[in-house]
Amino acid sequence: MAKKTVLRKPKGFLDVYKHKPGAEKDRTHYCPGCGHGILHKLVAEALEDLDVVDRTVLMSPVGCSVFAYYYFDTGHFQVAHGRAPAVATAVSRANPDAITISYQGDGDLAAIGGNNILQAANRGENFVVFFVNNAIYGMTGGQMAPTTLEGQKTTTTPYGRNPLTDGYPIKMCEVISQLYAPVYVTRTSLHDNANVRKTRNAVRKAIQNVKEKKGFSFVEVLGMCPSGWKMSSTDAQRWIEEEMIPVFPLGVYKDVTDEDRSSIDRPTPVHEVDRVLEALDVTTEKAELLSKREVEPRYANPSIRASGFGGQGIMSMGQAIARVGMKYGYEVSWLPSYGPEMRGGTANCSVKVQENKIGACEATEPTVIIAMNRPSLERFEKILQPDGTIIYNSTLIEVEPTREDAEVYPVPITGLADDLGNTRVQSMVGVGAFAGVTDLFDPEEVIKLLPEMFGSKASLIELNEKAVRAGYEYVKENF
Ligand SMILES: Cc1ncc(C[n+]2csc(CCOP(=O)(O)OP(=O)(O)O)c2C)c(N)n1
Incomplete structure (x- = not known):
């Protein structure tokens, strides 16, 4: 043949x-x-x-x-x-x-x-x-x-x-x-x-x-x-x-x-990191590992896009979520995006908190978006995964999300910060709200991280503590 x-x-x-x-x-x-x-x-x-x-x-x-x-x-x-x-x-x-x-x-x-x-x-x-x-x-x-x-x-x-x-x-x-x-x-x-x-x-x-x-x-x-x-x-x-x-x-x-x-033969990257730390005589305290919590499947392994205008503390918000995820022993990543900022435009970061190794740090199809201003909501709800979650700052965003499949949490994030006497703590209100919605971590664990994030200024820490709790409690009381 x-x-x-x-x-x-x-x-x-x-x-x-x-x-x-x-x-x-x-x-x-x-x-x-x-x-x-x-x-x-x-x-x-x-x-x-x-x-x-x-x-x-x-x-x-x-x-x-x-x-x-x-x-x-x-x-x-x-x-x-x-x-x-x-x-x-x-x-x-x-x-x-x-x-x-x-x-x-x-x-x-x-x-x-x-x-x-x-x-x-x-x-x-x-x-x-x-x-x-x-x-x-x-x-x-x-x-x-x-x-x-x-x-x-x-x-x-x-x-x-x-x-x-x-x-x-x-x-x-x-x-x-x-x-x-x-x-x-x-x-x-x-x-x-x-x-x-x-x-x-x-x-x-x-x-x-x-x-x-x-x-x-x-x-x-x-x-x-x-x-x-x-x-x-x-x-x-x-x-x-x-x-x-x-x-x-x-x-x-x-x-x-x-x-x-x-x-x-090339050593693996993990060995290289250990060797470098040893040579520099750096002692690394292993992150304290907390037992992971029961999380509803839709909130497990979140891929998050946090966004707002410059000055709203978007980067700190993302970092706090990544850091607390690390305490629970998750793989985490935090990727800031410093685009050509424009007044009233968006500054954003991607955060992943996952069970498995993270391949790509950018949340191209987030499961959760935290939108602090209107341009952020309009931009990122477009790329939200089907049936994803939207947490938005209802103090500044007077429109509702258009995504009908999404689970939506309007939280007056800026307003809650203002009630505490300082708009600048709005980012931690956002972190508290995220904890309230997802139950991925205990808000008290974020509070323990505040000195590491904001230095030792007692008044600042106290205010941020209140902010985390305010966001968390608002969600628990209203949804
Ligand atoms: C930082 C930067 N500088 C310049 C350019 C413009 N640019 C785009 S392609 C290119 C040349 C590519 O030529 P080559 O690498 O020979 O690839 P070919 O297109 O011939 O396959 C240049 C200079 C760019 N995109 N980015």
């Missing part, structure tokens, strides 16, 4: 590419003939074949590959320009079994992120870098990159790159391979089928290295950019062969994957 060939997308890709809610596509945003699409496919195939799709975390950089997270069926971080190696370091250290991939363009990797990549390579972090060298900044319209060839015309070198004023093309494989730590450094190309096959092998080897925790692998791939180079696809392929390869020779620059480097 004739062998049946099934043509399908590799499992490393998502079935549909959801660029925006409602905008589902079956193709990428890349221009015809672009190298990124080919490399994406090679990576997606390798992830499937090496059976690591489910534990891969990919950094989408700033550049043409910014939307990689729409395509790969993996975990993702959208990182700041050039910072993929720093984020990849954190991911691979925090989760040593992750297959961590830093995917970067030449502007991203060799210009703004030049030092980031060198330091990560020099530390021998256990991740792979796929580095697409297309000799320009593609996404922003074709400016000169560190890898631009001598004499090459770009929008910022209209007369051609002049090494006397613009420097020479930086050859990253040559630079990285001089460092001791990297285990595998290679340069391949995508300009014809034979070289695509070689790239395929390099991609697999690099991912296999990460799987075996061998350390830092660096795969530079010369990729076509017909739009940026203002050429047809076939001319772009030819340009790589005739112009780029003589400057960026292909081949393996370093391969010490067979060397026994077990002596540089």
